Amino acid sequence: MKKIISVITVLMLTAIFAVTADAQVKKTTPAAKALQAQAASGTTVKKSGMSISPKITFMSGDFSGLSIGVESYFFPVESVKGLELGAEGNYKLSSNNVGWIQIGGIGRFAIPMESQTFSPYVGGGLNYNFYQLNVSGAGSASGIGFKIFGGADFPVAGVGLLYGNVGYANNSFNYSVTIGGFPFSVSANGGGLYLEGGMRIPM
Numbered sequence: 123m124k125k126i127i128s129v130i131t132v133l134m135l136t137a138i139f140a141v142t143a144d145a146q147v148k149k150t151t152p153a154a155k156a157l158q159a160q161a162a163s164g165t166t167v168k169k170s171g172m173s174i175s176p177k178i179t180f181m182s183g184d185f186s187g188l189s190i191g192v193e194s195y196f197f198p199v200e201s202v203k204g205l206e207l208g209a210e211g212n213y214k215l216s217s218n219n220v221g222w223i224q225i226g227g228i229g230r231f232a233i234p235m236e237s238q239t240f241s242p243y244v245g246g247g248l249n250y251n252f253y254q255l256n257v258s259g260a261g262s263a264s265g266i267g268f269k270i271f272g273g274a275d276f277p278v279a280g281v282g283l284l285y286g287n288v289g290y291a292n293n294s295f296n297y298s299v300t301i302g303g304f305p306f307s308v309s310a311n312g313g314g315l316y317l318e319g320g321m322r323i324p325m
Contacts, residue, residue, distance in 0.1 A: 172196040172325040183314015185293055189214040204232035221254045246270040253295050265295030283322040291316055
C-alpha cells in the first residue's frame with residue numbers, strides 16, 4: 123500500500139511540474155524570442171554589451187563628401203527599455219575646401235518589432251568638429267553640430283549586425299581669415315542629408 127501511495131505521489135508531482143513548465147514556455151517575452159531568433163540565425167549579439175562599428179558616411183548639402191569613422195554603443199539605459207548611448211568619431215575626406223575630424227555622443231532607441239530579419243531604430247547625436255579649411259588666408263576652425271537619423275540592423279550569421287542609416291546633419295564653425303592684412307572673424311553654418319552604413323561587431 124505504501125508503495126502505491128509513493129507511486130501516486132511521484133506521478134502527481136511530475137504532472138504539476140509539467141504544467142508549470144508549460145506555463146513558463148507560454149510566457150516567453152518578445153525580448154527572449156528575439157534572442158532565440160538571433161541564436162538560431164547563428165549571430166551572437168549580447169543583450170546589454172558593447173559594440174564597435176566601423177562605418178562609411180556620404181553627406182550631401184553644404185558639407186558634402188565622404189567620411190570614414192567608427193561608433194560604439196556601450197551604455198544601455200535601464201530605465202528606458204530600448205535606449206542605448208554611445209560615442210562616435212569621424213574623419214571627413216577633404217572636399218569643397220573643407221575637411222574635419224569629428225567626435226561626439228550618440229543615442230538610439232530600438233523600435234519594438236517581432237521581425238526576425240531586421241531591427242529598426244531612431245536616434246540622434248551632438249558633436250564637436252575640428253575643421254581644416256583649404257581657403258586662402260584661413261587655417262583651422264572648430265564648431266558644434268547635431269544629427270538625427272533612422273535606420274535598421276540586419277543580422278549576419280557569425281559576424282554581427284550589418285546596419286544602414288539615413289539622416290540629417292547640421293554643422294557650424296567659426297574661423298579667422300586674413301584679407302589685405304586685416305583679420306576677420308567668419309561664421310558658417312550648413313546641413314544636409316546623409317547616408318551611412320557599417321557593421322556592428324559585438325565585444
